[in-house]
Amino acid sequence: MDEQKLPLYTIITTxxxxxxxxxxxxxxxxxxxxxxxxxxxxxxRITVRRALSELERKGYLVKKQGKGSFVKGKGGFExxxxxxxISFAIxxxxxxxxxxxxxxxxxxxxxxxxxxxxMDLDNYEYVYKIEQLFLGNKQPMYSQxxxxxxxxxxxxxxxxxxxxxxxxxxxxxxxxxxxxxxxHYSAGNLKQADNFLEAQTGSSYTQLKIIGKxxxxxxxxxxxxxxxxxxxxxxxKTGGNIMSTPNILLTRIDNRLVHGQVGVTWxxxxxxxxxxxxxxxxxxxxxxxxxxxxxxxxxGAGIRFFTLEKTSQIISKAADxxxxxxxxxxxxxxxxxxxxGVPIKEVNVGNMHFSPGKVEVTxxxxxxxxxxxxxxxxxxxxIDVYIQDVPGDRKVSIQF
Numbered sequence: 001m002d003e004q005k006l007p008l009y010t011i012i013t014t015x016x017x018x019x020x021x022x023x024x025x026x027x028x029x030x031x032x033x034x035x036x037x038x039x040x041x042x043x044x045r046i047t048v049r050r051a052l053s054e055l056e057r058k059g060y061l062v063k064k065q066g067k068g069s070f071v072k073g074k075g076g077f078e079x080x081x082x083x084x085x086i087s088f089a090i091x092x093x094x095x096x097x098x099x100x101x102x103x104x105x106x107x108x109x110x111x112x113x114x115x116x117x118x119m120d121l122d123n124y125e126y127v128y129k130i131e132q133l134f135l136g137n138k139q140p141m142y143s144q145x146x147x148x149x150x151x152x153x154x155x156x157x158x159x160x161x162x163x164x165x166x167x168x169x170x171x172x173x174x175x176x177x178x179x180x181x182x183x184h185y186s187a188g189n190l191k192q193a194d195n196f197l198e199a200q201t202g203s204s205y206t207q208l209k210i211i212g213k214x215x216x217x218x219x220x221x222x223x224x225x226x227x228x229x230x231x232x233x234x235x236x237k238t239g240g241n242i243m244s245t246p247n248i249l250l251t252r253i254d255n256r257l258v259h260g261q262v263g264v265t266w267x268x269x270x271x272x273x274x275x276x277x278x279x280x281x282x283x284x285x286x287x288x289x290x291x292x293x294x295x296x297x298x299x300g301a302g303i304r305f306f307t308l309e310k311t312s313q314i315i316s317k318a319a320d321x322x323x324x325x326x327x328x329x330x331x332x333x334x335x336x337x338x339x340x341g342v343p344i345k346e347v348n349v350g351n352m353h354f355s356p357g358k359v360e361v362t363x364x365x366x367x368x369x370x371x372x373x374x375x376x377x378x379x380x381x382x383i384d385v386y387i388q389d390v391p392g393d394r395k396v397s398i399q400f
Contacts, residue, residue: 207226273321277303
C-alpha cells in the first residue's frame, strides 16, 4: 500500500518503532513529550496520542503517571530509575547513537585503591573497571569509565556489555532499582590528546561524575568526558540552553516554614501547585512533615521535603507543569541553594524571629550580621529580595 494512503498515526507509529529498534530511543529512556513529538512530526496532539496508545498496546512503551512515556525492554522489563541517558542525549542532537566497549576487567590488585577508598570497599576487594565510548553518527562524543563492586554485581560477562548502557543492564540483571544518583559536572581543557575521543591537547570538555548509592552505600561510580555539543544536551534534557530552568515562582524565607500564610494565602496567590520545603531538619522529621502537609493540603498544592543538598541536585528535573514555591528557614539556606546553582530570581523575606544578637528591620523580621551578609549576597547577585508578610502588603527592599 502507498505510504501516503496510510493513516497519519500509523506512519508516525512506524517511525517511532524504528527509533526504538535502532536504539535511537534506548530501553528505559523517556521519549519526548506529546508537544515535542507533535513539533517533530508536525502533527496534532490527537494524532500523537493515538500513536502512543498504539505503541503501548504493542508493548514498546509504558506510560507512567506524571512522568511521561518510557521505552520498555524485551520481556516487558520496565526501568524506573532516573539516570543520565547518554545515548538519548546524543539522539536529541539529531545523531544516531552507538556504544563501543573498549575494555572490561575485574581488578584485584592495588592499582585502583583510590577508587576502593572512595567507594568504602576493603583493600583487594574485586572491582569491575568498565571502559565505554559513546558515539554519534560514528563520531566519538563521550568516554566513560565505570567501577562496580563484584560483591554487588557478581558474574558480569564481557559479551553482556556489548552495545549496552550500564544502568538499564544492571537494573534488569541485578534488580538495581532502589538507588539514588548524584551528578557532578566540571569543565576543563585536555592536558594531552585523547585518542578515544579523537580530541587534541587543549580541547575543551565537560566532565561528568556519577555516584550511585544504595542504602547510603556507593555501588556505582563513573567518570566521563563529553565533547562537542553534547554537554549542553546532558545538562539540559530539553536540548536548549546550557542550564535547564525549573518553574520557580517564588522563594520565601520563613522561620516557621509552612503555616497558614504560606500553605494557603501565598500558595493560592502565586498559583503554585507544589510547595518545596528545603530544610535539612524538616526532611527527616515525620511529625513536622505531617503538620505542614495538612496545611498544604488545604490549598490544593502538593508538598515535598528535601535537604538543601538534594534540592539543588534534583530541582533541574522538575516537570514544566510544576509551579514551584520554595520555602526555607534562613537567608543562609537561600544562599546555599543559589551557590549550588538553583536558579532563584525572587526572594520574599517573611518571618525571621527575634533572638539575641538580632536587630529589628520590621516587626516580623530581625537580622544579625550573618543574615545581612547572606541577604546582600543575594541582592548583589541580581536577585529581587524584599520583605513582605502577606500578599498585598507594601514591599520593603533589602539594603544594608
